[in-house]
Each structure stands twice: as structure tokens, then as C-alpha cells.
Amino acid sequence: MLLLAKFKVIGHSMEPLIKNRDMVLASSLFYLFKKPQIGDIVAFRDTDKILIKRVTNISKEKYFLEGDNKKDSLDSRKFGFISKQKILGKVICKL
Amino acid sequence: MNILKNILKLLPEKFAYAHCDIPCGIYDPYLLQRAAHTIIRMTQLLTELSVADQKKAAHDISRMTHVKEEHVDILEEELDTLRNDYFKEEHFAQYPNLNDLFVKTLKAASKARQEINVEAAQEALAGVLEIAEIFFKTKNVEPVRVKSVYPTGGEIVLHK
Numbered sequence: 443m444l445l446l447a448k449f450k451v452i453g454h455s456m457e458p459l460i461k462n463r464d465m466v467l468a469s470s471l472f473y474l475f476k477k478p479q480i481g482d483i484v485a486f487r488d489t490d491k492i493l494i495k496r497v498t499n500i501s502k503e504k505y506f507l508e509g510d511n512k513k514d515s516l517d518s519r520k521f522g523f524i525s526k527q528k529i530l531g532k533v534i535c536k537l
Numbered sequence: 538m539n540i541l542k543n544i545l546k547l548l549p550e551k552f553a554y555a556h557c558d559i560p561c562g563i564y565d566p567y568l569l570q571r572a573a574h575t576i577i578r579m580t581q582l583l584t585e586l587s588v589a590d591q592k593k594a595a596h597d598i599s600r601m602t603h604v605k606e607e608h609v610d611i612l613e614e615e616l617d618t619l620r621n622d623y624f625k626e627e628h629f630a631q632y633p634n635l636n637d638l639f640v641k642t643l644k645a646a647s648k649a650r651q652e653i654n655v656e657a658a659q660e661a662l663a664g665v666l667e668i669a670e671i672f673f674k675t676k677n678v679e680p681v682r683v684k685s686v687y688p689t690g691g692e693i694v695l696h697k
Contacts, residue, residue, distance in 0.1 A: 448545065449553035452621050456555040462614060466553070467545070485553050494553045509555060537545065 444470045444531040449485065449494070455509030455517070456483070456494060460536065466494070470531040477526065478505060483533040486524060494533060505529065552621060564623040566669035569615040570693050572608040573662040576649050577689045579605035580658045609650040612661065616643060619672065632671050638664055662691055669694035 451464045460466060460483070468485045478484055482497045484507065495517050499506035504523035509515025518524065579601045586601075588594040620639050629635050642664030648657035666682065673680035678696040685693045 446548065447551055448548040449551050451553050451555050452617055453555035460555065462555075463617065465550075468553075492551065492553045494555050515555075 444468055444485065446471075447485070447531065448537065449492070449533075451494060455511050455515035456496070457511045459483075459510055460494070460533075465537040467534045467537060468494075468531040469534055472532040472534075473526075473529065478529055478532065485530045485533060486528045487530060488521070488528070492530065499523075554621070564619060564672070566615070566619070566665070566672050566694065569612060569619070569665050570662075570669060572612040572615065573646075573658075573665040574685060574687045574689045574691060574693070575608040576605055576612065576646070577655065577658040577662060577691065578687065579608070580649060580653055580655050581689070583653045584655060606650060609646050612646050612665070613643065616646075616665075616668070619668065623672070624675070628671075628675050631675075635668070635671060638667055638671075642668065659691075662689075666692060666694050 446467065446469050449466050449468060451460050451466055452462065454462050478497050478500070480497050480500060483494060484497060484505075485492055485494050486507065487493075495507035495509050495515070497505050498508045498518075501523065504525060506518040506523050508517045508519065583598065583601050583605070586594060586597055616639060624635065642661055645657050645660035645664060648654055649661055670680040670682075673694065673696040676696070680694050680696050682692045682694055685691055
């Protein structure tokens with residue numbers, strides 16, 4: 443859970459909206475009373491790293507996450523749906 | 538707004554990954570070194586620029602600054618790739634100065650971007666060469682410094 447966290451984004455999979463080295467702000471507060479929605483950009487834990495991707499599908503409380511830059515993104519197309527427990531927060535804005 | 542800005546500044550900076558993360562294993566400090574030399578060269582040219590023809594000088598300053606900016610971007614991106622994708626915890630444990638080296642090199646590159654400052658550009662190259670040497674050592678090949686063929690006259694790191 444992230445009350446409020448500042449992330450430097452490494453990589454190109456969320457381009458053109460979020461570019462390599464952009465700073466973004468994320469928070470879990472949005473998901474205290476509401477579930478992640480299709481279209482949300484979320485920070486989530488994947489083994490030892492935190493990744494950011496966009497929610498593109500939801501099925502049975504599981505979330506399908508994809509990069510905006512589909513040509514260069516390792517995402518749910520490879521690792522499948524993820525559970526809500528792995529979602530740390532919603533990306534609120536770019537800094 | 539200032540209060541908000543200060544709060545945001547106080548937040549610790551973490552990394553979030555948005556890369557393809559396909560383990561291609563293709564890492565090389567070549568681009569990094571070329572970018573560092575280009576930053577030096579553009580800084581040298583800006584320093585030596587004649588302002589006799591003001592229109593031409595303005596044009597040249599614009600172009601050289603643009604190329605310098607582009608190569609600081611390349612240098613930062615290449616450093617990020619090595620730091621976040623290639624080097625692992627065991628490398629940072631084996632070379633305890635490695636993280637400081639990244640920080641120092643990024644700061645020098647930032648200064649070289651902001652100013653027409655040959656010393657800062659040289660400092661960025663020095664850091665890059667040390668990082669390149671560590672990179673090759675982690676690949677179990679012997680790094681070797683050779684004089685570059687660039688007009689900067691500096692060195693580059695290759696391996697045997």
C-alpha cells in the first residue's frame with residue numbers, strides 16, 4: 443500500500459503518456475473504497491520490482507494490465523491477470 | 538502551491554519499471570562513452586566559438602547546445618539501463634563505490650548540461666570510464682583503457 447509515493451519511471455512501455463525518467467505520483471487512497479477501474483494506470487508489485495501499467499480488462503476480481511506502448515511492453519499479455527493484492531496504488535499525475 | 542511542492546520534494550524517490558524487461562542480455566558501455574565524449578566535444582566547440590558573425594554564432598550555439606542536450610539524455614538513459622537493469626545487488630556489494638559513482642557521474646552530466654563547463658564534462662567521462670571498467674570486470678573480461686580516436690583526445694575503455 444502506498445499512502446503517497448513518488449516514482450521515477452524507468453522504461454518506455456507507458457509512452458507516449460509517461461516517458462522514460464518521468465516522475466509520477468501514486469497513492470493507494472483511491473482504492474480504499476473503490477476498486478481499480480479500466481483505464482487506471484497502476485503501480486503494482488512484480489516479484490522484487492514495482493511496475494506501472496494500465497488496467498485494460500477486469501475479470502472475476504483479477505486485473506489485466508498492459509503498457510500503452512504495446513510494441514515494447516512485458517505485461518499481462520505475458521504474465522496473465524494479477525490479483526488486487528498486488529496493486530499498490532493508482533498513478534495520480536506526472537510531476 | 539509552494540507547500541505542496543515542498544511536500545513532494547520530501548517524498549523519497551522510488552523506481553517504477555515500465556520497460557519490456559525481456560532479458561536480452563545486450564548491455565554495452567559503448568554508447569555511454571560515445572555520449573560522454575560528444576558532451577565534451579560540444580562543450581569545447583561552444584567554448585572556442587567565434588562570435589564575429591553574430592547570426593552564424595547564434596545558429597551554431599543553438600545546434601551545439603541541442604547536440605549536447607541530446608547526448609546528456611543518451612548518457613542518462615544508458616546509465617539508468619546499466620544501473621537498474623544490468624547491475625545486480627551482488628555487483629553493488631562487490632564494488633561498494635559503484636552506486637556513488639553513478640550518482641557522481643549523473644551530477645557531473647547534469648552540470649555539463651546546465652553550463653558550458655569542460656571540467657564537468659570531463660568529470661562525467663571519468664565516471665563513465667570507471668563504470669565501464671567495472672562493467673567489463675563483471676563480465677569476466679579484462680578492461681583496458683586506450684586513447685580514443687575522437688578529437689576530445691580522451692580515453693575509452695575496451696576489453697581484451
